[in-house]
Amino acid sequence: MRVLSLPQKNATPRIEERPEPEPRAGEVRVRITAAALNRRDVFIRRGLYPSIQWPVIGGSDGCGVVDAVGDERHSDLIGRRVVIDPSLEWGDDPRVQGPDYSILGMPHQGTFAEKLCVPRGNVHDAPGHLTDHQAAALPLAGLTAWRAVTTRARLKPGEKVLVTGIGGGVALAALQIARAMGADVWVTSSKPAKLEAAERLGARGGFLYTDDSWRKQAAKAAGGFDVIIDGAGGAGFGDLIRLLAPAGRLAFYGGTAGKWPAILPQHLFFKQVEILASTMGSHAEFAALCPFVETHGVVPVVDRVFDLADGAAAFDRLEAGAQFGKVVLAIG
């Protein structure tokens, strides 16, 4: 089978041939029809995680059709169109992943391949209203957003939400999930075009965080946010916590802009706010996300589709940071 391989740190991803994997007991094999890139794949390419074993066949997001099973009792799954839960061995504690947790795509083979074996519990029927490309855009970003918005920030209908850095996959999924839950959602970006695109997806408004007065504009527009979803951190994090409403919850799933600034606790404790760390999500959360997406007709935003053979261009697209939505790989 063909795979997209990262032969070593900073190398250009390239097509290689590998033997087809055979499903073991408890596993199913998926013939992948579409995959999607995540920032994680870019970080792997740059060698930013500890003890990476090269070559890496990455990819946490995938959609496809089950074409073989390791157990007779799973034979009814053959032919099913599925999306793949990117969490492996979350563990028993719904609050936090256990010591054996890993994410599909490193160290184990990921979805940038024509075939992939995963535990049976990691495949779910693909939402019927989505194309394979759209379904492949759902898993990691959708799961991360789902946990941050629902389990962690405990969003309720009618609440006011701010999602930072709109255009990224998690931010867009957070916007879509929050809208589907009946919240009023505002967004931030450094690009006016991304704010406009977010408004077309249902955002009430947006703010250019490069504008010095953005916090004042946001406070005026919304009064204070019940929920803030942030993946950037950095100096701007100080503005975010000041924008929390009383009893507000800020869930953060990343820190691409680095350290939070020094923060005065007095700005927080009278408001009884919460700062909630979140990463990925459990199997139960993924299982809840899929029917939610189907019921509410959520369509993950696809930025561009590249052929697996053009994987290098797909990586470049994500590296440039100009995308709005997920960068998808069409496979087979």
Added chain:
Amino acid sequence: MRVLSLPQKNATPRIEERPEPEPRAGEVRVRITAAALNRRDVFIRRGLYPSIQWPVIGGSDGCGVVDAVGDERHSDLIGRRVVIDPSLEWGDDPRVQGPDYSILGMPHQGTFAEKLCVPRGNVHDAPGHLTDHQAAALPLAGLTAWRAVTTRARLKPGEKVLVTGIGGGVALAALQIARAMGADVWVTSSKPAKLEAAERLGARGGFLYTDDSWRKQAAKAAGGFDVIIDGAGGAGFGDLIRLLAPAGRLAFYGGTAGKWPAILPQHLFFKQVEILASTMGSHAEFAALCPFVETHGVVPVVDRVFDLADGAAAFDRLEAGAQFGKVVLAIG
């Protein structure tokens, strides 16, 4: 009646005469037998809150006997020994105090007086095992610790807890409540004698935060804390969040040491931890605290008892920061 009055900013508190207050409909009058000081009273004396109207008759903590009621239907309360809930008009939202919220003792007259009228809902039977001095040491610190430990940090039996700055009223109450709930509790201080005193109260151990290696010692002793209760903030806050266990919760109720340092979000999100602002507590929380204290035989720690007429010395004691437990005023 005699009151302890702060005539103006930074003045020495002094005894003055005032007319006895009469309870209005819905209120009861308490003949105060003991009051206690809080850092808040020191901050009021220093004029650190906005728009203070001088003179101030402060005091958020009190124990006494109901001696008059504004309504016939409350006449069964006359003669009852009560502690006073220091929260006034919390409001309808259990998550956060409403816009009309205030704390007993400023702007309204507080407990540093022979008599005080409060809403009927603000008096609760004093726990039977406590002296008046001990009962007067409970309200504000106990309520603040109760909310931080239970409602906010959601402590469970058997969990590992770290309480910073042991010796302060809230920190001691947090230690006692957490112990009574069946948790393993460690503490920090800058004074070896306070660590030893905390161990006599049930702490498993303590760390001198003035010692450069304290974080390493704490990590070795406990492995990581499920719950941290902090009222200091400041540069040391960076050490605290690194000491959180996976799914750990840090509840903070103050920031006497100032701003938190810059924090790298990557140190937090993989652990799925929570940073929870907390201040004071609701009427429902105070109503839950009182029977908990009685059931578990919790005895609030009294540092020293001063006569109301020696109020200036009591303020000095708290200003010096050498206390271990509450500074109490004996009245009448």
